[in-house]
Amino acid sequence: MIKNIRYSAVIALVAVVVGGGVWHLNKHASDDANQATDDAYVDADLTVISPRVSGVVEQVFVSDYTPVKAGEPLVNIDERDLAIAHKEAQADMMTAKAAVTTLDAQLARQASLIKQAEATLQLDKAKLSLAQTNQKRFKNLARDGAGTVLAKQQADADLKTQQAIQARDEAMLASAKQEVGILMAQLQQAKAKFESAQAKLNGAILQQSYAKLTAPISGLVAQVKARKGGHVNVGQPLLTIVPIDKVYIEAQYLETQLANVEEGQPVTVKVDALPGVTLRGTVAHLAPASLVSYSPIAPHNATGNFTKITQRLPVRIHLTPGQEALSKLRVGMSVRPVIHTDQ
Structure with a gap:
């Protein structure tokens, strides 16, 4: 009797296993035209707002679950220290700019000095030519006895004087031209300092702008952690913006269901939280790898022992805009999408 009961239990267990396997296969393979999964949910690309400067929170403009539009203010951080740094950088830039202006003026003045020296040298050459002529004339007169020795000596002295003046x-003139090279080098250095000061000023202005956090996208605000008077650090999450109008479906399909699935195919979606509502969408993307492939611990060991398990691959589904029920969707809601591979 007991033996018969055991046999009956084994037969019943085998029947359950076989029946479950048949049901599982029928569930995913009997209707290849419509591929469904319960492993799916509403998702969105959440934006976490973090400050790029440290400081004390001066004002918080939003609260949890309130809508916000792109560009609207979220949080203000006390910017007085940043304003001081801005003014210091501005003063440094003005000083550097003044140095450039001064050197430009000195170069212009040096050009005038060079022209003046060149004119003086032309005059020196004329005077030297006259002195050479007089010296030659008085030398000849003295040799012929028509002129005095004193006149000859005076002519010789005038010639040497003019030669010295011209040499000076x-x-x-050479020194004035060399000064141009020195001033040019100083000008290049001053311009480099000016550009550096200008870059620091731009950086200070940018840092000061970081004190005012605005919404980069439109959506609903959640997880507001910023509090007036509280100190925040760079990179600290202050709040999250959920783009409700840009939600999508993230579905996990068995690899055996994806043979005929392609991008662009129509999808019908039922939401657990919205009985009787059916949403429309399309297949947007098929993931390049299963989720387990991204695991830090490889699923395939090197011992040769391998257990074959049917993998799931993510499929992203975009919902068709303009559907009234879309406004009721929230990230994390469970859904049941059906991909119609025959359409």
Whole structure:
């Protein structure tokens, strides 16, 4: 009797296993044109708002679950320290700019000095030519006895004086031209300092702008952690914006269901939270790998022992805009999408 009961239990267990396997296969393979899954949910690309500067929260403009539009203010951080840094950078830039202006003026003045030295040198050459002529004339007169020795000596002295003056003015002209090179080098250095000061000023202005956090996208605000008077650090999450108008479906399909699934195919979606509502959408993307493939611990070991398990791959479904029920969707809601592979 007991033996018969055991046999009956084994037969019943085998029947359950076989029946379950047949049901599982029928569930996913009997209707290849309509591929469904219960492993799916509403998702969205959430935006976490974090400050790029540290400081004390001066004002919070939003609260949890309130709508916000792109560009609207979210949080203000006390910017007085940043304003001081801004003014210091502005003063440094003005100082550097003044140095550039001064050197430009010195270069212009140096050009005038060079022209003046060149004119003086031309005059020196004329005077030297006259002195050379007089010296030659008085030398000849003295040799012929028509002129005095004193006149000859005076002509010789005038010639040497003019030669010395010309040599001096030539040196001054050369020095003035060399000064241009020095001023040009100083100008390049001053311009580099000016550009550096300007970059620091731009950086200070940018840092100050970070004190005012605005919404980068439209959506509903959630997880507001910013509090007036509280201190925040760079990168600290202050709140999250959920783009409700851009939600999508993230569905996990068995690999055996994806043979005929392609991007662009129509999808009907039923939402657990909205009985009687059917939403329309399309297949947007098929994931390049299963979720387990991204695991830090490889699912395939090197011992050769491998257990075959049917994998699931993510399929992203975009919902057709304009459907009234879309406004009721919330991230995380469970859904049941059906991909119609025959359409």
